[in-house]
Amino acid sequence: MQNNLKKNFLWNMIGMTLNSFNSLFLMIIVTRLNSLNVSGIFTLAFSIACLMLYFGTYSGRVFQVTDVNSEISDSDYVVQRIITCVIMLVISFGYCIIMKYDSYKFSIVFLLCVLKGLEAFADVFYGILHKNDFLYKAGFSLTIKSLISVVLFFVVDLFTRNLILTILIVDIVWVLVLIFYDIPSANKLSNFKLMWNQRNLNFLFKSGFFIFLINFFSVYIVNAPKYALDGRVADSLQAIFGIILMPATLVSLAIQYFVQPYLQKLALLFNELKKKEFNFLIAKLVLITIGLGIVCLVGAFLLGIPVLSLVYGVDLTSYKVDLLIIITGAIFYSMSIIFSAALTTVRYTFVQFVIYLITSVVGLVIAPMLIKNYGVHGATYAYFLIMISQFILYIIFYIALQKRLFNKRQGV
Known part of the structure; x- marks a missing residue:
């Protein structure tokens, strides 16, 4: 398990850092290329998507990676993540309806939530890679997604000034990397088959509940003023x-x-x-x-x-x-x-x-x-x-x- 230690550390650090700083780069691009009003919609939408992300990841991959005895199968983790990501998108859609966003704001918020949903779904496959000492592949995936996302975001927004189209194209890139790299890489190690195990799913949802709440509230409190500004100021x-x-x-x-x-x-x-x-x-x-x-x-x-x-x-x-x-x-x-x-x-x-x-x-x-x-x-x-x-x-x-x-x- 020590063979990939250096690669795991290096690529995971690069991937996580780039992914963390993506919001900074994208915010700069949106502000420089679009109006300040559009920038305001984007920063709020990104904050909402980051909050919704935790419905998708639920308790994250810590429990998955530390399950050394494989008491829960990889299939169970993937099935649970499918459920949580669907719940995340339904909540995101409902939130936009409740807030009575117009079609433009609705589209930006929901498409960014889809992007974070793809991030949440990819994370379960990163967990499989992590558990099998191939964390560097997860870091490489995040690196590729982050770099391509920023470059494409800049190019498309520069030539179209259409933020909805720009985010949609970035979503498509994440889907393609997920289909052609993330899932195949994990499947080579696990060869999992999706099966419904109600007992194990109940265990996963119950054991991760307080971790989910802590993660959710930790993001909420940092962005609470942003959410409160929505609809109250320009x-x-x-x-x-x-x-x-x-x-x-x-x-x-x-x-x-x-x-x-x-x-x-x-x-x-x-x-x-x-x-x-x-x-x-x-x-x-x-x-x-x-x-x-x-x-x-x-x-x-x-x-x-x-x-x-x-x-x-x-x-x-x-x-x-x-x-x-x-x-x-x-x-x-x-x-x-x-x-x-x-x-x-x-x-x-x-x-x-x-x-x-x-x-x-x-x-x-x-x-x-x-x-x-x-x-x-x-x-x-x-x-x-x-x-x-x-x-x-x-x-x-x-x-x-x-x-x-x-x-x-x-x-x-």
């Missing part, structure tokens, strides 16, 4: 908020990349019952995050608005304070991720569902109120309050629970 303002929110995503990703190597050490310290060292490492990671966050804030203060205005071709001079507030919120969000890793290490997952649920309710309540009173600036304030609320909840639960669990493991 699409052009939705675009502006999407632009100033983008650096927050990049800051969170950068900090996560930096702290990721320490997570395995957390598990080791917990297993060895080294409580003092465990808490010291958490404190160290928090301080590192704060330090990196301050660097990001200084950079945003000096260069943020000029660079964003240049890249997107939009005058953002009036939103310098908003950018700084949002990046501050992203720093709190990044610290929350550290406490999340700590609670996951000590095997507390249900409590994280409670945290995300409470935070989502906070966002659902305050975002519309603040946007009603302060417009797009209200979305900025809402983002900050949501992030700091989540951070405070994580600290409270971490302090309350980690001590109890260490005592339990020590037999106290």
Whole structure:
């Protein structure tokens, strides 16, 4: 299983990184080639599609990959993914109906949801590849899809200025790669046949339910202000908020990349019952995050608005304070991720569902109120309050629970 270790790491990192940054590239293309109103529709649609993605992936591939005894067949995982992807598209269609989108907005939202549905469906085949030590093939697939998508998106939108046609062509590319690469690659390793096993399907849906909810709410709280802006402000303002929110995503990703190597050490310290060292490492990671966050804030203060205005071709001079507030919120969000890793290490997952649920309710309540009173600036304030609320909840639960669990493991 070590033969492909280097290739697995390299191609998976490349594929995941490109896929993560696709939204940034596509947003730049849409904003530069189309009107700000169209850009606003796109950024909202992409956020909705990212939320719907978790109906498609449900609990993701972690359970699938860690099922070393193959208690559930590959066929069961594929059948479940077909069900969840169908549910995802039905919910996406229903959401567009409920929101009373016009045909143009409806088409963009739904086609992007289809794109994310294809991503969710491909992921189950990536799981088969991953489990059989061919993760590099999944990374290669994501790399090809990401690169072709960006290039085609740019070319088609440049010559047609038709966003619906552009997204449709990207959807077709993902379908072709899925049919001619993803499925055949997985089928060579598994040779699965689709069969309906109600017992195993029930088990998969039940065991992954709270993971699904945590993943779903984690995406919702980050984008709650965007959803609240929908229908309350002009699409052009939705675009502006999407632009100033983008650096927050990049800051969170950068900090996560930096702290990721320490997570395995957390598990080791917990297993060895080294409580003092465990808490010291958490404190160290928090301080590192704060330090990196301050660097990001200084950079945003000096260069943020000029660079964003240049890249997107939009005058953002009036939103310098908003950018700084949002990046501050992203720093709190990044610290929350550290406490999340700590609670996951000590095997507390249900409590994280409670945290995300409470935070989502906070966002659902305050975002519309603040946007009603302060417009797009209200979305900025809402983002900050949501992030700091989540951070405070994580600290409270971490302090309350980690001590109890260490005592339990020590037999106290």
